Amino acid sequence: MSRAFIGMPAFPAGAKEALGNPQLRSNLHHATTTIRDKRARVIAELPEWEDLRLSGAAIKDDVGRHLDRYLEQFEAEFTAAGGHVHWARDADEANRIVVDLVRATGETEVVKVKSMVTVECALNEALAEAGITALETDLAELIVQLADDLPSHILVPAIHLSRGEIREIFLANMSGVRDDLTDDPADLAGSARAYLRKRFMSAKVGISGANFMIADTGTLVVLESEGNGRMCLTLPETLISVVGIEKMLPTWSDLEVFMQLLPRSSTAERMNPYTTMWTGAHAGDGPKNVHVVLLDNGRTRALADPVGRQALRCIRCSACLNVCPVYERVGGKAYGSVYPGPIGAILNPLLHSVDNGPVEKSLPFASTLCGRCFEVCPVRIDIPDVLIHLRGRVVEETHHGLPGAEELGMRAAGLVLAKPGLLGAAQRAMGVASRLLSHRSTIGALPIPGWGANWSGARDIPVPPRQSFRRWWRRSHRSELPIPPSAQPQTRSETP
């Protein structure tokens, strides 16, 4: 968990706050519906899309099964090509390695390529503590950094901000910006370009993540749209890349599949404008000192979970965020974690375990299980299925303490619903209540806190019927009461 995200409220509270912000709702609705429609159009162009998804999932599952071998193969190839490989168990270890490498250059400023994994590690904060200034060069990431804000989307971290808000941030915090800056996108991008260009030319150290690393060639791959990433990856003398170990692909030719899956799913483009690939270091061509930090930080924990491990297929395209009805209404920050949206709701609890804190405990429940995320996922992560699995884990973990109102209620309901006789008795009691409420058709807001109040705050409750279905059936079909076709049905499944 990123330090930057520590102390965030659990999902229901974060969501409630976000829902109260109409500007945020409108920004998110506009942005997600636009990208959603564009994505659907470019994917409809590929008749083999479902085959590509199956291939993507199969390649990533193979990576998971043989990760030890692929990592060592990558290390050998990358090292043979003149690069340096470092291994980090967790975020703190990765940050120490990066800080030491930057210190060794004597520099106090670094330029950064947009990278989720460095947000996950809170690398910028660790660098700042060591007296090193990290400059984000992805436009949206720069906006978030200048505003001292948190990213709210995997691909579009400033999705929660409007053009007008961005203009205000630039005017307040970007040195050298013109006073007559407008909120025209070209004008905003132009001023960021002027601001960044000077820094690219003087930067001695670049820091990046990677979209893929290729085991059989020892190659790192970064896909981007702006070209600012390419500046950071080619101009500095030293390049340090922090890469999650699940980013592996076994062979160079596997890129064929992922270069079709990723751009269409993320930016809804047939091909992204800039793809940079590098294998170790080469004299007279790009950075001289090339490092990669291979990061675990909970990935082997996720890999050990037989249902959850499919989350490690994720290529961070954010298609699931863009179609999620919950994300669309609350935005990324409500999730209280670096990875928001449906993938974040499973990835955070898997990386850090469900008992890490209230955020991880709340995230598996931050979904209606509507299934749109699975429909669009380019590597077929069955997010609803993993959510249901993690909910079971949350209940198991909670079970060790004193049972709360929810657990008592659910266990009691379990007892009633397991016995037709008890269910019938409960229904008869509701029938009595129904007669008492015979003057009305619905029940309004309930004053008792808990699930009843949560339901009835904005929704009426129907008055229960006077007689349940089973009672009606007994009365109307008594003469033809069916005899169960199996003589002793309850015992059939007990004995294997």
Add this chain to the structure above:
Amino acid sequence: MRVALFVTCLNDTMFPDTGRATVSLLERLGVTVDFPVGQTCCGQMHINSGYRREATTMMRGFLGAFAGYDAIVAPSSSCVGTVRHQFPKLADEAGDPGLTRDVEEVSPRIYDLSEFLVDRLGVEDVGAYFPHTVTYHSTCHSRRGIMLGDRPYRLLRAVRGLTLIDLPNSEECCGFGGTFSVKNPDVSVAMGSDKVRHVRETGAEVLVAADRSCLMHLGGLVSRSRGGVKTMHLAEVLAQTEESGHGHRRAS
């Protein structure tokens, strides 16, 4: 063909008219329906909320109650989805080969009402009469869970007197989500309010769906805002005939 009705615990307890309509529709089509009285609940709420142990007990009860039938018909796509997709996983976890065998035998025999009518009985025109404007909400479980496709639409279009109006953004979730509706009430209500707005845009008199649970959520929102739109389960619309009184029996 031995046909059993799985009425579902929600319909049994809160919406018996949905069960009665299912029975009357099937009987009208010449199907003899049994109601195995040992049935209670498929365990969906418990599975989706993380209470897998309780759900496994309920699953055992379900398998016992419905063993031996050729077909099990349920007026609920989400319960059908639970039996089809979650039962095998629960049985697997229990590590009980007998349980797995029972699931393999019973699960393939469950049908959502639309599936049973269109695929098993081969009918689209069920002889219904309902002279009202209707819009149909394809719930997530019916659309993406068990892939009902256009079956409910075909059934509704064949109803005499019925005008079917397309629901805008029909692929979008209504925000019910089982216990999501009470664990995250604010998001649930925000989503539901958007759905209700789209329903109102159609000008339809009646909102129809294959899941009473989603309709309970949307109906609750409509009722609180004195909305005027009625909610009816698909079975209740299909059960209406000229003789049954034009669909005014109960639409809550």
